[in-house]
Amino acid sequence: MIKAVIFDMDGIIIDSELEYLKMELEFARTKNPQVQLEDLFGMVGSSREDAWSCMARAVHNGQTWQQLRDEFRASVDVYAQMDYRRIFRKEIPGILDRLQEMGLRLALASSTGLPIIHRVLTENNIHHYFEEIVSGAQFKRSKPDPEIYHYTAKKLNLPENQCLAVEDSTFGVTAAYRAGMHIAALYDSRFHFDQSLADFQIKQLEEVVEIVRQLQQD
Structure with missing residues (x-):
């Protein structure tokens, strides 16, 4: 029952997921222009650490997931932009x-x-x-x-x-x-x-x- x-x-x-991913993809391509949207699918529905670990793997530039997340949050106010x-x-x-x-x-x-x-x-x-x-x-x-x-x-x-x-x-x-x-x-x-x-x-x-x-x- x-x-x-x-x-x-x-x-x-x-x-919301595609809206967030578009902003995250734009950020990722400033680190690595070869990143594709599909590379970030692991960010969807996951915890903060799991999501940004996915980002770190995608950009593969030596930054930790914490560094990437902090930089993104400092430069992009995702939630303020969302309707x-x-x-x-x-x-x-x-x-x-x-x-x-x-x-x-x-x-x-x-x-x-x-x-x-x-x-x-x-x-x-x-x-x-x-x-x-x-x-x-x-x-x-x-x-x-x-x-x-x-x-x-x-x-x-x-x-x-x-x-x-x-x-x-x-x-x-x-x-x-x-x-x-x-x-x-x-x-x-x-x-x-x-x-x-x-x-x-x-x-x-x-x-x-x-x-x-x-x-x-x-």
Whole structure:
């Protein structure tokens, strides 16, 4: 019996991943003009260290991931440039309404830092839907480590197998799988994510509602 749905944010609530990657690619090419967008796909859905380690491998110029991240943050204010209303998935409020009407508890578990999570949810008027909001920045290791999902389930006082995670990235799907959760993975042809560990692959987020119905009947 599914009792909670736990949403990722980037790529699910907001279509942000390509927007971030474009800015990161522009920065990477100042270090190494040969870097391709595909070289940075490992940054999507991962923790700060994992993401910028991917950048370090891509530019391969001797700088550490910390040095690259600090330089990027000093020169590019990514979050100030983002219009989170523009990239918000408009179908989300209706989906959250329907899940609540079905008696589901809702949570969010994102690798993004809490200030940005709160900004996204507040600017799009969906903060009130989520009983628990968890950031990967709270842990030594975020996705694909399962700790963020174990912690979120514990906060909900539910066993992991009563939770459905809605994810997209390889790291996110892997984290939910390792935590023992059911997984609905939103397909995205742009990034070639490995979603083979997911129970369901969906093309539209609205499919989550029907998946919950199906799981509640099992």
